[in-house]
Every structure is written in C-alpha cells, then in structure tokens.
Amino acid sequence: MTRIRVWHFAGTINRHDFIDTVVRYLDRERFEVGVVTFLRESNIESPQYEEVGIPHRVIPVSSYRAYGAYLRAAWRLAQMLRQEGVEILHAHHYWEGFVAALAKKLYPRVQLVLHRHYTEDVLRLPPLKRRVLLGLERWMYKQADRLVVPTDFMARLVRQLHSKVGHIEVIPYGFAFSAEKYQRPSEERRQAVRSQYGASDGHFVIVNVATHRLQKGQHVLLRAFQKFYGVVPQGRLWLVGEGPETPMLKALAEELGLLQGGLEAPCRFLGWRRGLEVRDLIAASDLFVHPTFSEAFPQVMVESLSLGVPLVITPVSGAVDYLRHGETAWLVPREDVAALAEALLYLYQHPDLRLAIAQRGQAFVRESFDYTQVNRKYEQLYASLV
DSSP: OOOEEEEEEESOOOTTSHHHHHHHHSOTTTEEEEEEESOSSOSSOOOOGGGGTOOEEEOOOOOTTOHHHHHHHHHHHHHHHHHHTOOEEEEESHHHHHHHHHHHHHSTTSEEEEEOOOOGGGGGSOHHHHHHHHHHHHHHHHHOSEEEESSHHHHHHHHHHOTTOOOEEEOOOOBOTTSGGGSOOOHHHHHHHHHHTTOOTTOEEEEEESOOOGGGTHHHHHHHHHHHHHHOTTEEEEEEOOOTTHHHHHHHHHHTTOSTTGGGOSEEEEEOOOHHHHHHHHHTOSEEEEOOSOOSSOHHHHHHHHTTOOEEEOSOTTHHHHOOBTTTBEEOOTTOHHHHHHHHHHHHHOHHHHHHHHHHHHHHHHHHSBHHHHHHHHHHHHHHHO
C-alpha cells in the first residue's frame, strides 16, 4: 500500500500538545508524516522527532512580526513540498496558514488543510486591523481544501465572520493519556511537592497554569483569591507561567497583600515549569482555576481533569462545548471577581462535591479526547482528500 504523505506545519510544536499527538500517533502503515516549523526548539518541551523517525524540517522565521520572512518561507515551503511529493499540508495558526496558502498557490497539487485555533479576540481588534486580518483570512480559506476547528463554538464563529466558508470539520484536540505526563503521581510525591512550596495538609492549594496575558484572567483570579483568603487563611495560590503581564500581576499581588510572608506568603509566582514539573504542581493542588476570557480549546482543562483535579473555568470555547457545570467542572462567568470568589469558597466548603466533579471530569476527558478516537477522524479526513 502506498502511504499518504502528510506534513504538519506550525511555528513551534511542543511535546504532548495537540499537534504533536496527531503527528506522533497517525497510522504509520497508511501515512508518512513530516513536520515543518519556524523554530527547531519548542518553547516548553521539545518533541525530538528525529528520535522516533519523523522528519523535522525548519524554515527559519525569527518572530511572528518578521512579515517579510513569510514570503521567503512560502517559496521555500513550496519547493520542499514539490521535491518531496507531499500530498497534504496541514497548517496550524494564523501566519503559518498564510505561508501555507502562498505555498499552495506556488504548488497547487498539494491538498491544504487549515486548522483554526484562534478565538473571538479577533472581534476586539481595532476596526482597521480586524478588517485587514479577516480579509487576508478570507483569502486563505479560498486556497484551502478543508478547514478544521476544535469545537462547535469555533465553527459558529468562523461562519459568523465568513458567511461563505464551506464545510468545516469539527475535531477536538487529542491526548495520549498513557504518557507519563497524564499519570497522577504517588501520594508521597504529591505531598513532597506541597511541602516544597510551603503547603501542608491543612492548606487549600489553588493552581493556575497559563501564559501571563490579560486575556488569561490571572488579575481576576488574584482579586478573587484575596476575597477567598480573607475567609480561608489557609488558602494558597500558585501561579505557574510567565508572560508580558507578569510584572503587572506581581505588583497587583503586592498591592493586595498576597506576597507578604516570604515562603509563607499566600501567593507564589513559580515561573515557567516543564513537563512533569507542571504535572506534579497540578496534581499537588486541591483546585485548578482557569479564568480565561477567550480560548479555542483549553488544553489545561484536559490536563487538570485527567489528573483528577477539580476544575473551575469560564464558559469559553471548549469548556462550554464539552463540560457540564456542576458535573464535570465548575463554570463561572468571565471577568467576574465576585462570582469566582464565591465559587472558590463554595467548592472549598464542599469537598465531596469537588471529589465528584474531579472523578466525573477525569472519566469524561479520558473517554472523549483519547488520541485513538481523535486521530481516526484525521485519518478519515486525509484519506478523503487524496
């Protein structure tokens, strides 16, 4: 049987993310998979594709604002597609989609799959910028042979922005739950991590893992946690991650009195952590909180629930499509400090409810988002295009 040659194209790819899961676990008897990125090293954890026999090619682009480099990248990508006889190019994210669409114009024989991971943030852009980006995106869609989004919410948004778009495939992100990253550590390890960061059995630990940007909502979490901490002094908040808003968040935490006490401070900024460190911090917590304003498909909702940690999240794309309030997660309104503080206190006071949500949530995500189901949908998609 002749294998179908499929390349995935993204700026970077991290081990265990949704792109890596598709690439790594496609049926090798039916598909010959390759990867193209702008940078070889990932920003969190390198997938190290050469070690598992997956070709990894790099077309250097120094940053997402290096617009001139996109034209050169498109020319180089088209040459590579032609030389290697690639049949399907699966491009992720906005500017990668633009480069892929240009390459498609230069090498029309390739079938182009565009994967849209953006959110309704596009609606909040200044009018001129929004018009330009949506116009460019409309052109990309005309070059594409198929459009993929992770949720029904995203499909509705795309149709709202582009009424003439054709068929859209809705395929959620897939996860390899057999990987060590998704295995809950031992209770001894969990207690050791809590002790390392100053939390005993008597503390109630809330964790957030996300890039520090305004749309991730950590400033809302800090204000809500201050209210919670005023009632529950054994509360602890761990913020894992960094970003452009880290200085602002630290200043806000200082202003709210949450950094006083050194190692005993109720709030800790733990910076970036990698791989199993993130897993251990999530598993060591009592509650995972993700007050994001917008999201395509929050991977952290799957990471937390897969480890049996109850989740508080806003009703963004992904959460509102797949989770059920009070059953598999606890949903709170966006940008609502009072509602989030009330949710934290309520869940603290009802440990049996937390346990039930964690158990149901864990069973749901492991059944719904296992890569064996998700990759089958990609394999059907690719086969239909060739």
